[in-house]
Amino acid sequence: MDDALQQLTSLVARLPGLGPRSARRVVLHLLKNRETVLAPLVGALGRVDAALSECDICGNLDIANPCRICTDAKRDPALLCVVADVADLWALERGRLFAGRYHVLGGTLSALDGVGPEALSIGKLVERVTDGVSEVVLAMNATLEGQTTAHFVAEQLAGTGVKISQLAHGVPVGGELDYLDEGTLAQALRLRRPLA
Known part of the structure; x- marks a missing residue:
């Protein structure tokens, strides 16, 4: 060849x-x-x-800077969804389920890979939250690194007075209990809700 x-x-x-x-x-x-x-x-x-450029506001990749999501007047600026990576942002956007804006951290905390808080855009997130944001949705993967990052971010935002929520984890739609791992089942049981 x-x-x-x-x-x-x-x-x-x-x-x-x-x-x-x-x-x-x-x-x-x-x-x-x-x-x-x-x-x-x-x-x-x-x-x-x-x-292509990285959005100066949220960290999304787009051909416009600021990106089209950050400049969309129809989006609720009081809602901010925090994701680890641009791929996560794009996955949420595919479903068109979130009406707010985003913040891309640029990865997750990982002691094994040498990724500490200084490598992520957590400081920029704290600055953004003080500018009229009422709720931050932490949309992290249900991995050890994702959950560690979510807890760390929640601690950093604790004194801001903003409501902090997290995506639900548990049994997926169409999932069969027999095929789920123990961690997923435990999370589903902890987050159970009443039917009536």
């Missing part, structure tokens, strides 16, 4: 969910479909690369 093709395959293999074999298949597909897939993909990547 040519060095340029090998480099392309290696770069594609770095994408999430792709290994070396999948990367070779993707590259082969791109090469076989140069006019209909490869050329438009290269063009789109170039345009995004040239225009």
Whole structure:
């Protein structure tokens, strides 16, 4: 294989969910479909690369700065959803379920990976909360790192007087108890609610 093709395959293999074999298949597909897939993909990547920036307010990635979410007048500025990563923000936006604004921390606390509070935008979050925010929704993953980060953020916001809530965790819709781990079941039991 040519060095340029090998480099392309290696770069594609770095994408999430792709290994070396999948990367070779993707590259082969791109090469076989140069006019209909490869050329438009290269063009789109170039345009995004040239225009993409991180929002100075929330940390979202967009072609506008501030991003379209932060400048949307229809969104409630009193509601702020805190997420670890831009991927989490995009996942929540896909469902169009949240009518407020966001704050991206840039990761989660992890002693093993050497990620401490100074590596995250927690200080900026505390500053934002003092500007008319009435509720902060902590939308962290139900992992040890996610929950540790949520507790740390809640401690940092404790003196601000803002309401702090967290996404519910537990049995997913359509989930069968037999397939759930003990942590998920324990959380579901702790967060149980009355039916009547």
